[in-house]
Each structure stands twice: as structure tokens, then as C-alpha cells.
Amino acid sequence: MQLPKQTHRFRSDLLRWYQAAHRPLPWRTEPSLYRTVVSEFMLQQTQIKTMLPYFERWMQLFPDFETLAHASAETVLKNWEGLGYYSRARNLHKLAQTFIRLPQAPQSPDEWQALPGIGPYTAAAIASIAQNFPAAVVDGNVVRVLARLSDHTQSFSSNGQAVKIFQEPAHALLDPHNPGDYNQAIMELGATLCQKSKPACASCPVQNHCRAYKKGAHYPATLPRIQRPIAQKIQVERGLILHQNALLLHRIPEDAPRLAGQYELPRLDLLQLPTPPAKPLAVKTRGIANQRIKENLHLLQIAPKQNLPPHHYWVDTDQLEQITLSGPHRKWLQQLLPSL
Ligand code: SF4
Numbered sequence: 001m002q003l004p005k006q007t008h009r010f011r012s013d014l015l016r017w018y019q020a021a022h023r024p025l026p027w028r029t030e031p032s033l034y035r036t037v038v039s040e041f042m043l044q045q046t047q048i049k050t051m052l053p054y055f056e057r058w059m060q061l062f063p064d065f066e067t068l069a070h071a072s073a074e075t076v077l078k079n080w081e082g083l084g085y086y087s088r089a090r091n092l093h094k095l096a097q098t099f100i101r102l103p104q105a106p107q108s109p110d111e112w113q114a115l116p117g118i119g120p121y122t123a124a125a126i127a128s129i130a131q132n133f134p135a136a137v138v139d140g141n142v143v144r145v146l147a148r149l150s151d152h153t154q155s156f157s158s159n160g161q162a163v164k165i166f167q168e169p170a171h172a173l174l175d176p177h178n179p180g181d182y183n184q185a186i187m188e189l190g191a192t193l194c195q196k197s198k199p200a201c202a203s204c205p206v207q208n209h210c211r212a213y214k215k216g217a218h219y220p221a222t223l224p225r226i227q228r229p230i231a232q233k234i235q236v237e238r239g240l241i242l243h244q245n246a247l248l249l250h251r252i253p254e255d256a257p258r259l260a261g262q263y264e265l266p267r268l269d270l271l272q273l274p275t276p277p278a279k280p281l282a283v284k285t286r287g288i289a290n291q292r293i294k295e296n297l298h299l300l301q302i303a304p305k306q307n308l309p310p311h312h313y314w315v316d317t318d319q320l321e322q323i324t325l326s327g328p329h330r331k332w333l334q335q336l337l338p339s340l
Contacts, residue, residue, distance in 0.1 A: 001146075001150045001152055001169050002150045002151065002211060003146075003149065003150050003169055003172060003173055004149055004173070004206070004209035004210075006209065007172075007173060009209070010173065010206060010209045011173070011175040011182060013205050013206050013208070013209070014182070014185045014186065014189065014205060014206055015175065015178065015181055015182060015185055016205065017185070017189075017205030017206075018181060018184065018185030018188055018189075019181075021188075021192075022184065022185070022188050023048075023188070023192070025039070025048065025052075026039075026052070026055060026056065026059070027039040027055070028184070031129075031130070032130070033105060033126075033130040033131070034063075034064050034065055035059070036125075036126055036129050036130040037092075037095070037126055037130075038055065038058060038059070038092065039051075039055060040122045040125050040126055041088050041089075041091070041092045041117065041122070042054060042055055042058075042083060042088070044085070044088055044122065045084065045085045045088070046083055046084070046085075048191075050083075051083060054079075054080075054082065054083055057079065058079060061075075061079055062076075062079075062096075065096045065099045065100050066096075066100055068092070068093060068096040069093075069096040069097040069099070069100045071093070073090070073093060074324075076089050076090075076092075076093045077089055077090070077261060077262075077324050078324050081262075081324050081325065081327065081330070082327045082330070083327070084326075084327050085258075086258075086259055086260070086261075086262065087117070087258070088117060090117075091116040091117025091118075092116075092117060094116040094117070095115045095116045095117060095118070098115055098116065099115070105131075106127075107127075107131070107133075108127060108133060108135075109123035109124050109126075109127045109133065109135045110123070112126055112127055121137055121138065121139055121163075123135070124136060124137045124138075124183070125137045125183065128179040128180045128182075128183045129180040129183065129184060130180070132178075132179060132180055133179065134174060134176040134179045135171075135174075135179065136167070136170035136171045136173070136174040136179070136183065137170070137183045137186075137187065138163050138166050138167055138170045139163070139187065140159060140163075140190070141186075141187045141189075141190025141191050141194075142166065142170055142186055142187060142190060143159070143162045143163060143166050143224055144190050144194055144196065144223070144224055145186055145189055145190045145194045146166050146169055146170060146173075147162075147166070147212075147223045147224035147225075148194060148199070148210060148211075148212035148213070148220045148223050148224075149206065149209060149210050149211065149212070150169065150211060151211035151212045151215065151223070152223065152224065153223070153225060154225065155225040155226070155227060156224065156225065156226045156227065157227055158226065158227070158229070159226060162224055162226055170186075173186075189204070189205075189206070194220075196221070197221055198221065199220045199221060201213050201217070201220060228290075229290040230290070231287075231290050231291070231292045232290055232291045232292070233291075233292050233294070234291055234292070234293045234294070235293075235294045235295075235296065236267060236293065236294070236295045236296070237267065237268040237269070237275045237280075237296050237298065238264075238265040238266060238267055238268065238295055238296065238297050238298070239265065239266050239267075239268055239271065239273065239297075239298055239300045240265060240281060240297050240298065240299050240300065240336060240340075241266065241300045241301070241302055242299075242301065242317075242340065243301070243302070243303065243304050243314065245316055245317050245318065246304070246314040246315060246316055246317070247314070247315055247316075247317050247320070247333075247337075248266055248271075248304075248308075248312060248313070248314055248315075249263040249264065249265065249266060249312070249313055249314075249315050249323075249325075250263065250264050250265070250266040250267065250270065250311055250312050251263050251311045251312075251313060252264065252311070252326075253310075253311055259326055261324065262324050262325065262326045263313075263315065263323050263324065263325045263326070263329070264325070264326045264329045265297065265329050265332070265333075266312055268298070270309055270312075271308075271309060271312065272309070273300070273302075275296075275298070276298050276300070278298075280296035280297055280298050281297050281298060281299040281336065282296075282297045282332065282335075282336060283295070283296055283297070284297065284328065284332060286328060297332065297336070299340070317337065320333065
């Protein structure tokens with residue numbers, strides 16, 4: 001892989017740009033180990049603009065490891081509502097409970113990886129940003145920047161494979177004296193200028209070091225070459241089932257791998273109800289990983305059954321704020337309930 005030859009120059013060009021142009025995110029303007037940990041957990045599957053209000057509110061409610069560790073699991077999950085991928089909230093909670101019992105904070109990425117919910121990327125990010133440990137982070141943004149800098153044309157079978165291949169080059173380019181800022185700078189470059197489809201090469205601080213840039217205006221956007229998995233199409237039929245002021249909801253069992261303990265609109269197949277022939281009240285589509293999910297929401301009026309299937313409950317509509325509803329389901333209900 002042909003990395004920028006003038007490594008020192010590359011680092012200083014990148015860092016100078018970062019010092020002047022980085023976004024003033026709250027974990028940067030007021031840094032602490034705890035704020036770095038929380039921001040890294042929230043950012044694992046959520047974009048910055050979505051997570052920012054959650055981050056601010058989280059810091060008010062749980063300002064440190066101690067407060068978070070002593071909060072109830074229910075309160076923690078309730079305040080994660082809307083961010084999705086709730087295993088992150090559970091792991092962050094467990095991490096805080098483990099952290100406060102440690103004699104000292106973990107001192108290396110390996111030690112961080114021993115804590116709940118922390119993989120190689122998060123460990124390197126926390127250790128470098130909050131503790132100045134010389135560990136390079138490699139995520140999708142870093143892969144994109146490095147593939148373009150080096151004009152790396154190999155095709156990867158997945159993001160995971162690309163991340164593995166770029167670990168070593170990322171370590172070679174890392175500034176060992178300022179690893180936290182360097183890591184944030186290369187990720188910031190990928191997130192703001194070296195974007196997927198239209199890289200802003202004209203404003204790029206490292207264009208002199210970039211092999212893809214030298215091949216013409218449209219070339220950088222062709223890298224990296226990562227095969228996308230074929231999208232899987234899924235259709236789900238759900239019921240919007242009201243009786244007087246109560247709404248029938250499904251509570252996802254505690255031992256479920258995803259969204260455990262959250263409420264959602266019930267699936268007709270779990271209720272053993274046939275799909276009504278009439279058009280659904282609403283059709284919602286969303287994507288999760290490589291799945292394209294179409295959710296048909298049917299307005300049904302059934303009398304409350306004595307024996308509902310397990311994990312199904314009637315919930316007063318004025319109690320919906322108090323329960324943890326899956327994010328998209330809350331949004332759908334906010335849109336649909338007022339007109340019913
Ligand atoms: S010059 Fe363009 S392609 Fe190269 S790193 Fe900068 S933004 Fe990315």
C-alpha cells in the first residue's frame with residue numbers, strides 16, 4: 001500500500017487543518033474520560049447530528065460513571081430511547097458499574113476491551129482520545145480516506161475485511177505524539193470533506209499527499225471498492241389495535257437478542273390474526289443493516305381478549321410517555337394516534 005511518503009508533513013497538514021476547522025462537539029470542547037466513553041458508545045451506530053441532543057441530556061442526567069452506575073436499568077434504557085441498538089445502553093450501564101469498582105481506569109486498548117461493549121475500534125478511540133495512548137482507530141471514514149490517499153484499488157468483500165486490511169497502514173500514519181487529535185482529525189476529514197460520493201478535494205488539507213486526487217476529479221469517489229451485501233427484503237404486518245383508551249402492545253422479551261424489554265406495535269402473526277384484505281392505514285419502510293423492511297400498519301378493532309399471547313399488554317394511551325417504546329414505533333404513533 002502506497003501511503004503518503006512525507007509522513008511528518010502529512011500529519012502536520014492534517015493536524016493544522018483539524019485544529020482550525022474541527023466541529024466544536026461537546027466531548028471536544030469539554031473533554032473528559034467519561035464524556036469520551038459515552039460519545040463513543042452513542043456514535044457506534046448513530047450519526048452525530050442525531051445523537052447530540054441525547055448526549056447533552058445524558059450528561060445532565062448521568063454526569064459521571066458513578067451516577068450512571070447507580071441508576072436503574074429502566075431509567076438508563078428510557079433515556080436511551082430513540083437512539084436504538086439498546087444493547088449499547090445496557091453495556092454502557094454495566095461498564096459504569098464495573099468501572100467504579102476498578103482500582104484505576106484501564107490504561108490501554110487491551111484493558112478497555114475487557115469491559116462490556118468495547119471492541120477494538122472503541123478501545124482505540126477511548127485510549128487515544130482520552131488517554132493519549134498511541135493506538136490508531138479504523139472505521140469506515142478512515143478506510144475511505146486511506147484508500148484514497150494510497151489509491152488502493154483492491155476490492156473488499158465487506159467493511160470488516162477493509163477495516164482489517166487498513167489497521168497496519170493506519171498505525172504507520174498515526175502521530176504517536178498526538179494520537180487523540182490525529183485520530184479525530186482523520187475521522188473528521190472522512191466525515192466532512194472526504195465524503196463517500198462527492199469528496200471536497202479542492203478544500204482538502206492533504207490533497208498534496210493524495211494519490212487518488214492526482215488521477216482526476218471523478219476518480220476519488222470510486223474508492224474504496226467494497227462489495228455491498230444484497231439487500232434482504234422483509235415485510236411485516238402489524239396491528240394498531242385500540243380499545244377505548246388502551247392500545248395493544250407487544251413487550252419484547254428480556255432474553256431477546258435485540259430491543260429486549262421495549263414495547264412495539266404487535267405483529268399480526270404473533271397475535272394469530274390474518275392480514276386484513278383492506279389497505280393498511282400506513283406503510284412504513286426502513287433499513288436496518290442490509291435489510292429493507294416494509295411495515296404495514298393495520299387499524300384493527302378487536303375486543304380485548306382475556307388470554308392474550310405472552311408478552312402482549314393493553315397500555316393506556318396516556319401512559320405511552322412512561323414506557324420504553326421502540327424509536328420508530330413511537331414516531332409512528334405520534335403521527336397516527338392524533339387522527340384516530
Ligand atoms: S484529496 Fe480528496 S480524495 Fe484525497 S483525501 Fe482529500 S478529500 Fe479525500
